[in-house]
Amino acid sequence: MTLNVGVIGVGMIGQDHIRRLTHVLSGVRVAAVTDVDLDRARTVAADLPGASVHATGEDLIADPGVDAVVVTSWGPTHEGYVLAGIAAGKQVFCEKPLATTEDACSRIVDAEVATGRRLVSVGFMRRYDDQYRAMKAVVTGGEIGVALVMHAAHRNPSVPDFFTSDMIINDSTVHDIDVARWMFDDEIAAVTVLTPRVSSKAREGFNDPLLVLLEMESGVIVDVEASVNAGFGYDIRGEVVCEDGTVELSESAGAIVKGAGRFGGRVPADWRERFVRAFDVEFQTWIDAVAAGGTAGPSAWDGYAATVACETGLRALASGVREPVTMRERPDLYKES
Numbered sequence: 001m002t003l004n005v006g007v008i009g010v011g012m013i014g015q016d017h018i019r020r021l022t023h024v025l026s027g028v029r030v031a032a033v034t035d036v037d038l039d040r041a042r043t044v045a046a047d048l049p050g051a052s053v054h055a056t057g058e059d060l061i062a063d064p065g066v067d068a069v070v071v072t073s074w075g076p077t078h079e080g081y082v083l084a085g086i087a088a089g090k091q092v093f094c095e096k097p098l099a100t101t102e103d104a105c106s107r108i109v110d111a112e113v114a115t116g117r118r119l120v121s122v123g124f125m126r127r128y129d130d131q132y133r134a135m136k137a138v139v140t141g142g143e144i145g146v147a148l149v150m151h152a153a154h155r156n157p158s159v160p161d162f163f164t165s166d167m168i169i170n171d172s173t174v175h176d177i178d179v180a181r182w183m184f185d186d187e188i189a190a191v192t193v194l195t196p197r198v199s200s201k202a203r204e205g206f207n208d209p210l211l212v213l214l215e216m217e218s219g220v221i222v223d224v225e226a227s228v229n230a231g232f233g234y235d236i237r238g239e240v241v242c243e244d245g246t247v248e249l250s251e252s253a254g255a256i257v258k259g260a261g262r263f264g265g266r267v268p269a270d271w272r273e274r275f276v277r278a279f280d281v282e283f284q285t286w287i288d289a290v291a292a293g294g295t296a297g298p299s300a301w302d303g304y305a306a307t308v309a310c311e312t313g314l315r316a317l318a319s320g321v322r323e324p325v326t327m328r329e330r331p332d333l334y335k336e337s
């Protein structure tokens, strides 16, 4: 059986996902696309045999030829499309963020809970990265004891002009926030944001880098150094310190070269290069689960929790003090996710 997917928003990541859905993965085809920029949608569809172009996301969701929906439009538009997908009873894969505010995420959670089944998956692809999975297996396996601290770094070489200072937290650090919750099967209890010396490369009004401290309910503390002007490449780091040892992400999967008293390897250019395999595994897992009548991957609850932690982080950045995270009660639907 081939799963017919409709894609809403065919910008950078929408086109990258269409490439993998069309040329890399199996059991799926892109049957429909749409974008507020209809010319862009038509151009993209021209390379997709048999794909229709819809004037709006709502039309695409209502199309009986679309079995499942991929939302890759701008974050503030996600809520409406995810709610429409739920109302149509279709499985929805939504790129992060699930929605940009706690209230919007909560409305999605309520709508999904009302259907009694999971229809929403959120694109936190690091959960599918080989290195993060190997790290989680060590942490969960307990072979080096109980986890105490995690050190993480999220360094972007640069960011486009539309990137605002808030996005260091709710666009970049959001991935580390999801990793922390997933790595330790735990919720975030409080967030503190420290502002080190500002990089001379930072744009006007940006605190860059940031040091984001996540206190987990278990007492584990995760420190995330987040920077969007690292210049030299896309550098993602992680180390978990346990009672009897440490586990860290290995360097990039590329070759290590030794010569003339030095050694080194390649630093990925961007998130597409670093996480290309994670995106492939994430989507194939979702496609297989949807074809079998279910879903897979981070839930609407995970999307809600990440957005709440980001909002708390932005509050902590503004206040300069530790801010507790306050979340609604987790509905039963998500108790096993």
Ligand SMILES: NC(=O)c1ccc[n+]([C@@H]2O[C@H](COP(=O)([O-])OP(=O)(O)OC[C@H]3O[C@@H](n4cnc5c(N)ncnc54)[C@H](O)[C@@H]3O)[C@@H](O)[C@H]2O)c1
Residues within 6 Å of the ligand: 008, 009, 010, 011, 012, 013, 014, 034, 035, 036, 037, 040, 057, 072, 073, 074, 075, 077, 095, 096, 097, 123, 124, 125, 171, 271
């Ligand atoms: N998982 C990741 O690591 C990752 C990486 C990049 C982007 N993203 C997320 O993917 C989403 C898109 O990011 P992008 O970098 O591709 O942005 P982009 O600006 O390149 O593309 C977004 C597209 O959505 C279209 N669009 C905007 N509003 C729309 C609407 N109401 N209906 C239909 N189409 C609409 C735009 O015209 C554009 O073509 C964002 O939520 C972003 O956070 C996730």
